[in-house]
Each structure stands twice: as C-alpha cells, then as structure tokens.
Amino acid sequence: MARAVDNRKVAIIGCGFVGSATAFALMQSGLFTEMVLVDVDRERAEGEALDIAHGMPFAGPMNIYAGDYDDVADAAIVVVTAGANQQPGETRLDLVHKNVRIFKSIVPEIARRDFPGILLVVSNPVDILTHVALKLSGLPENRVIGSGTVLDTARFKYILGEHLGVDPRNVHARIIGEHGDSEIAVWSTANVSGIPVNDFCELRGHFEHEEAMERIAEDVKNSAYEIIAKKKATYYGIAMSVKRICEAIVRDEKPILPVSNYQHGVHDLNDVVLSMPAVVGKDGIEYQVPAPLSEGELARLHESADALKKVMAELDLG
Numbered sequence: 001m002a003r004a005v006d007n008r009k010v011a012i013i014g015c016g017f018v019g020s021a022t023a024f025a026l027m028q029s030g031l032f033t034e035m036v037l038v039d040v041d042r043e044r045a046e047g048e049a050l051d052i053a054h055g056m057p058f059a060g061p062m063n064i065y066a067g068d069y070d071d072v073a074d075a076a077i078v079v080v081t082a083g084a085n086q087q088p089g090e091t092r093l094d095l096v097h098k099n100v101r102i103f104k105s106i107v108p109e110i111a112r113r114d115f116p117g118i119l120l121v122v123s124n125p126v127d128i129l130t131h132v133a134l135k136l137s138g139l140p141e142n143r144v145i146g147s148g149t150v151l152d153t154a155r156f157k158y159i160l161g162e163h164l165g166v167d168p169r170n171v172h173a174r175i176i177g178e179h180g181d182s183e184i185a186v187w188s189t190a191n192v193s194g195i196p197v198n199d200f201c202e203l204r205g206h207f208e209h210e211e212a213m214e215r216i217a218e219d220v221k222n223s224a225y226e227i228i229a230k231k232k233a234t235y236y237g238i239a240m241s242v243k244r245i246c247e248a249i250v251r252d253e254k255p256i257l258p259v260s261n262y263q264h265g266v267h268d269l270n271d272v273v274l275s276m277p278a279v280v281g282k283d284g285i286e287y288q289v290p291a292p293l294s295e296g297e298l299a300r301l302h303e304s305a306d307a308l309k310k311v312m313a314e315l316d317l318g
Contacts, residue, residue, distance in 0.1 A: 018123075177274055
C-alpha cells in the first residue's frame with residue numbers, strides 16, 4: 001500500500017545558511033502547516049526550529065521541529081540543501097566530489113522510506129547533484145528536480161530591469177543550461193512586456209547592444225562569486241527561489257520554470273540533467289517546454305551539457 005503524502009508538510013535536510021533561510025521563507029509563505037528540519041548536527045536543527053517558531057505570532061500556526069529521516073517520509077516536498085559551502089574562488093563544479101559523498105548518505109535514507117513526494121535538490125552543483133539524486137533514489141524522473149537556474153533567471157531579470165529602469169517583473173527572459181559557469185542567457189527571445197529587448201533598450205537610449213548583453217550576462221554569471229567574496233555565502237535569493245518552486249508544486253500552478261530536470265530529446269539533449277524550462281505542478285515536472293533558441297545559444301547549450309556529462313562520467317555512484 002502506497003504511503004500517503006501530507007500536502008501541507010515540508011522537510012528540509014541541511015540547516016546551514018541556505019537551509020535555515022529556506023525554512024524561514026517557507027514559514028512565512030503560508031504554504032505548509034508542518035516543517036521538519038534534519039541536520040547531522042541535531043542541536044543546530046533544534047536551534048533553527050526554535051528560532052523560526054518564535055516568529056509564528058507574526059505569521060501563522062505551524063508545527064516546526066527538528067527530526068530525523070523517519071519524519072520526512074510523508075512530506076509533500078523534501079528540500080535538500082545539505083552540502084559543503086562554496087568557498088571564495090571555488091566554482092560550483094569544484095564542490096562535486098565532496099557533495100556527492102554527502103548525498104550518498106542522504107538520498108538512500110529518503111528512498112528506503114518509500115518516499116512518495118517531490119525531492120527538490122538545492123545543493124551545488126545542482127544539476128549534477130539532481131542527476132546523482134535521481135540515480136541514487138530510484139524515484140521517477142518527474143519527482144526529482146533541482147532549483148536549477150531559477151535564481152540565475154531572477155538575477156537576469158533584476159539586472160536587466162535595473163539597466164532599463166523597468167520593473168523586473170515585466171522582464172521576460174531566462175538563463176538555461178548549467179547553474180554555473182557555462183550557463184546561457186537566452187537573449188533571442190528576451191522581451192519587456194512583449195517588446196523585443198533590443199527595441200526596448202533603444203527606447204531607453206541604449207544602443208550598444210552587444211556590449212551591454214555581454215556585460216549583463218557576465219554580471220549574472222558572476223553574481224554568486226561577488227556575493228561570496230563579500231559575505232562568504234549566498235542564501236536569501238536561493239531561499240526565495242525555493243519558495244517559488246514550492247508554490248508551483250503545492251498550489252499546482254503549472255508555471256514554466258528553468259529547473260534542473262532530466263532531458264529526453266528536447267533540442268537533441270539526452271541522458272543529462274540541465275536547467276531547462278519545464279511546467280512544474282503537483283507531480284513535479286509536468287512536461288518539458290522546447291523554447292526556441294538561436295543557433296549560437298543552441299551550440300552553447302550543447303557545450304554546457306557536454307561539460308556536465310563529463311563530470312557525471314567521472315563519478316562513482318556505486
């Protein structure tokens with residue numbers, strides 16, 4: 001008999017900066033009435049649970065507590081943020097072997113409890129670790145997803161909005177590929193409320209399109225490095241990104257989000273997990289969206305996929 005899912009329950013594994021910021025964001029969201037925090041340092045999890053719970057009078061009733069893997073078994077979503085922190089000067093891919101070892105201790109624990117919900121991977125490198133979680137868990141592909149380039153896309157919209165002097169919510173553009181150094185800013189379909197981005201730039205007095213596009217894409221790609229250099233870690237932006245993904249799942253909203261998902265032929269991509277647009281709902285990945293790309297963007301996407309495949313081929317998942 002299949003285990004029942006508690007649609008108002010979320011579990012967070014890993015109570016570092018990202019995990020605790022995510023817990024705080026989800027407590028304020030009103031999406032859940034129960035949240036369990038799991039960490040190898042039990043006292044850290046207990047402390048975070050208490051700290052966040054003390055703010056409930058300003059939010060809404062919620063059962064927040066520290067627990068173990070038995071407590072996550074019926075959660076609608078398990079958010080995995082556990083892993084080594086990215087250090088100044090270190091790329092996300094540099095983290096891979098350290099965090100694969102950590103995932104080998106986490107993911108099988110979830111899987112052996114017959115977990116029926118959505119596994120949402122946030123730890124970096126997120127595309128690789130989502131693929132690792134998929135292989136280690138044996139869960140269906142639609143139920144193992146990563147936060148992908150949802151945050152990169154938000155950064156892209158924010159920086160482009162600042163450049164144009166417009167509300168970033170009216171900027172429609174996305175980052176795809178690796179959540180990392182080989183990510184691709186999709187300029188070919190970028191627009192501001194339906195106006196092609198270059199046309200809107202000219203309305204605002206910006207005519208050096210190639211120079212601006214290169215600078216903005218670099219600023220997006222290097223955002224995390226800049227923040228890590230200044231404050232040692234990034235966590236608020238990703239916490240809000242996780243909240244957005246959880247909203248899509250719990251409310252079955254079906255937005256198109258560039259989450260990490262296993263590829264089956266879209267743009268001739270196969271056997272790789274990449275951050276690509278997909279409709280996200282109560283079952284996780286509802287379907288993949290073959291958004292149009294320019295020839296240059298497509299070529300760079302395949303380069304990004306090849307880089308991730310090479311890393312996956314070097315991993316020992318036995």
